[in-house]
Amino acid sequence: MAAQVPGLLREVSRLEAPLEELRALHSVLQTVPLSELREQMAEMSLGPLFSLLNQNHREQTTLCVSILERLLQAMEPVHMARNLQVDLQRGLGHPDDSVKILTLSQVRRIIENSEAVTEIVNNPELLKQIVYCIGGENLSVAKVAIRSLSRISLTQAGLEALFESNLLDDLKNVMKTNDVVRYRVYELIVGISSVSPESLNYCTTSGLVTQLLQELTGEDVLVRATCVEMVTSLAHTYHGRQYLAQEGVIDQISNIIVGADSDPFSSFYLPGFVKFFGNLAVLDSPQQICERYPVFMEKVFEMTESQDPTMIGVAVDTIGILGSSVEGKQVLQKTGTRFEHTLMKIGHQAKNASTELKIRCLDAVSSLLYLPPEQHTDDLLRMTESWFSSFSHNSLELLRGISNQPFPELRCAALKVFTAIANQPWAQKLMFHSPGFLEYIVDRSVERDKASKDAKYQLVKALANSKTIAEIFGNPNYLRLRTYLSEGPYYVKPVSTTAVEGAE
Template sequence: MAASIESLLEEISSIEDPIEELQNLKTALLSIPVSALRDSVSGRRLDVIFSLLNTDDREQTELCVDILDRILKALSPVHLAQNCRVELQGGLTHPNETVKILALTQIGRMVDHPDAVTEILKNHDILREVIHCISGEKIAVAKELMVDISSVSAVSLGYCANSSFISQLLGELTGDDILIRATAIEMVTSLAHSQHGRQYLAQQGIMDKISNMIRGADTDPFSSLYLPGLVKFFGNLAIMDSPQQVCETYPAFQNKVFEMALDPDPAMIGVALDTLGLLGSTVEGKQVLQKTGEKFKAVLLRMNQLANSGATELRVRSLEAISQLLTLQPEQQTEDLLALTESWLHLLSNHPMDMICNISTQPFPELHCGALRIFTAIATQPWGQKLMISTPGFMEFIVDRSTGKTKEAKDAKFELVGALVSSSTAVDILGSQHYLRLKTYLREGPYYVSAVAAVSTEGAE
């Protein structure tokens, strides 16, 4: 088939009216899987197809676009950047929109690739052409690609800022169309992932604008469509910069997260749980939450309620948030922080170990794994180990391979055992006998099946 494609390309290059041959080439390419196509076209020159784009014949143009789309998908972004950059740049100025979209889509693949994007950044002309092309009204992939380009470097953001696109995007944040507003928030959040993007947004007053939108959400009947996006924006901002600074500078964000955690709307609760887990995954975030006193205590009680009796998805998200809140790396385990995480666990329930154990024994793999991750979170902390050894049957539960049959459950149990074995206090608190059993479990691996168990299973069959 590779020989057939090569002969078709040679034939196309030598005739004046190549429509029929282009159709044959398209058919031949569609008959080959993309994975196989990669090997047969990676070294082939595509100049002839690119050159045939220079025509007023719409059918010829569309056939060439279909052929190039199929072939270029099979090539790596690095190969495109090194061998097709000039041709794709030319496609950005083509009068046919489908050619522009082809070029933008492939350049977008290069922008997303860490090695290929350097080739793009070396060429300021292609950046300018992309931005000029995106200013067109009909380009379908324009906005997403513009955000990607803006996020690459301060230089590329500067080009985008000089166009009308960024100001249009920021204007859509407070526009009348609620759905467009939600999309704009999502794209601004992507732009904020880079430091230069955050600096630019701060200079434009976007953080203040989004904070004001959160404040005004209570009086907007359609706020549920975009409010989760606003909260996610500040949640990501807090982790990338400083939880304390973000929460103190924009108190509306933190207040709204607590309010959403107590909201009856599952969509609001879910976003609040994810955001609280994200904030509480850092030491600074834990300290910020602790300072809120009774407000956070109410949220912890809500988490306990959701983990025990909420809808399955909310139970899973609640368990995940709790595990993030309780996690402390060994180097973070100061006396104050250990006291903080211990107090949080006991605020969840009067009998927290029983509560989590009950969840772990329910016949839902995602809940079982969520409960194990909470045990893993406290497994490296001395107070957590003391709770485990004082809970009847708990150490036997840990090394019991009959619980949790799925791969995810076995991996989660293995992670818990590994956390205990790696702790410097485990031997003293758990005792040498339990510690040796845990080390044996770790040495055997997550999927070990004893010979006795194997024989028993075989007999049962």
Template sequence: MAASIEALLEEISGVEHPLEELQCLKTALLSLPLSGLREAVNGQRLNLVFSLLNSDNSAQVELCIDILERILTALSPVHVFQNYRAELQAGLTHPNDRVKTLTLTQMGRVVENPDTVAEILNNGDILKAVILCIKEEKMAVAKQAIQFISKLSDSKPGLDKLFHTDLLQVMKDVMATSDIIRYRIYELVVEISSISPISLGYCANSGLIAQLLSELTGDDVLIRATAIEMVTTLAQSQHGRQYLAQQGIMDKISNMIRGAETDSFSSLYLPGLVKFFGNLAVMDSPQQVCEAYPAFQSKVFEMALDPDPALIGVALDTLGLLGSTVEGKQVLQKSGEKFKSVLLRVSRLAQSGATELRVRSLDAISQILILQAEQQTEDLLALTESWFHHLSNQPMDMIRNISTQPFPELHCGALRVFTAIASQPWGQRLMISNPGFMEFILDRSTGHSKEAKDAKFDLVGALVCSSTAAEIMGSQHFIRLKTYLREGPYYVTAVAAVGTEGAE
């Protein structure tokens, strides 16, 4: 087959418009597995195929891209870079977006290889061309370029090249293209900063993070909202949070939450501010965050009672985040009647809101109520039980009614609430005393989707794994639950066919 590939390449070289020959080559390449392809093309010069990319004939260009994608994937990144460096560099500025994407994909393989990354670092022209690809209109091209630069930054030599040479100015020039491109660079810088404290130091010293942080208080509310998202991502790492605290960003965002009351456009960026502190609370300490920045917790409660669906949704998600931890539950409990009012609103939304808000309400309820076995102290069990009963006069019936409605996402959301209380003794007592509830759990005919079957299986698993369930539920029910668990989520009862032939 190697001879055949070589012959096909020779045929292409002797034709002015080689569409048919290119198609034959493509077919031959696709017929070979990658292992055989590597052997067949090794040693073949592909310069001709690369040169045919420079054509106004779009069909010819597309065929060449398909051929090169197939061949280059089979070759080692060392071979590709050492033999086709000039072609790769040319591909980065090609007018066809697929050519750029193909080239950047290969460059990504090259930068990941320890044998070629040093050569890449010594080629400033290629690196500059990659950075310029970040401003391409086609997002697939820009994304590949961003991934390449991010991989390059995994090492100190890469960081030095990117931030201590003229490439930094190239990045800043690219940023000046438009708001959208500027935020692509910010996204890249935040990604690099998250790798380690050292990489954060490079990014901070470049001035790019300071520029991002200044956008938080800019005049354009949409840009402000995007900046908050970026800063929230930066806060995902511990060193990122420490840096933001040192820069006074937590206080600045808290003040922005306070000032939002007098800003008619605050609904555009307020959800981002609340998400920032919600993530911060989960990663650090709900109590410390809520005590240090009381405006955050007050705003979450206020948003939960707001008529604006966008604000309600974020409030629900944040309440779920806070309530998912023991410390967060205690923080919510300390707010007393305020939280009970919010909990009542969440319950009403779960029953009669828009479908998306109903699902988010159910998820918030399940997070607020859940307690792991090791967390089930007398006080916390009493707390979750009181919250469950605050949802409705008949909370079991309320959640069960939601689970029977013809919306799979609501069915699963309701099952997650039952799963949250299934490991708690008071929850088990409610289940066994609720008429028909055990039959509802064990009935495999309800919920036909995979998600519904998985959700029901999780509920059964929570009951079976609880140390108190056998005594509270009774041996008969407990044995049936264990059988359900053993059979798995997708078990179907076999029905024997009854023959009628010859019955006369």
């Protein structure tokens, strides 16, 4: 079949309206392996196919895109970079988005090839076309263009091409298209900045990082909300956090949170600013961040008292992230009754809020209460026991009630909390002395869906692998747990059949 392809391509090149021939070529290509096509590529000229893309004929364009996609896959990136640059350039400027996506996907193949990428880097017109693809209406086109430029920037030559040439002016011109496109360029800049200190230096010298930070701390509340997500991405790198601290950005964000009480529009940006500090606390040191920026912790506690589910959700998520480490747990413990009151609020929401917020509350509580075996000190175990008591008047029964509800996501979230405390002796004693709890744990008929069966199995596993379980539950019950564990999460007890003499 592969032998037919060059002949069909020649047929296509002879005709002005080769629709039937394109259909035939398309059908043949679906059956030819790429390995066979590669052997035939030397005999093929793709110029006619690219030319047909310029005609205003919808079906013809669709067929050509599909055919080219298949044929270009069979072409080596280096060969493509050296011989099809003009065609690729035209493809990037094509009015049809499917042609742009096809072209960008091939450009990406070239960029990912260490030998071929220099051909793209040394072609300013092609790079310019990629930049202007960021400004199009189609988000898919823009995303592929951003990924391509991000990939180019991984090399020194790529950074120089983007930031030490007229291409920087093109980037700034594209930003003027509208707000959405401006944020796309910021996304590109933050992505490049995050790679290394050197990349960040190129981006800051360009002035675009400074522009982003000015918008972050500006007066437009909606712009703030969008920009803080990007700055949070930059803060995920050590050199990014260093830069933000040196420029006073972290202090500025803290001051904005302080002033949020008097801003009627603070609900637009506060969640993002609190998430920013939550990420900082996890990435650096919860104690240092909370001591240096006490307004962050205070605002999180305040938000749990809000009537706005969005605010409550962000606060609960942040507390869960903060309390996922021992250092973070100790920071929360130092707030004393303030945190105990917050835990009660979270427990109230876990009982009465929407399903989505209930799950977020339960996920946060499981993070707060989990302690790895090597961290089972008397102080920490007393702390988690105290927190569990503060969660609700009868936390075990509240969670057990949730785990019996007919909603798999809720059941799993409650089982996750049980699993978090399952290796702690105080929790094992609580479970053992709760009537019917052990039977619930080993009863397979309770869980009907895969997610719930898996979650129950994780609970059994955590209990069975604990060093204190045999002593607290007793050997017979310990063996029941080990049997459950060895049988796996989906075990079904076989139904025995008794043969009756004389039965057919």
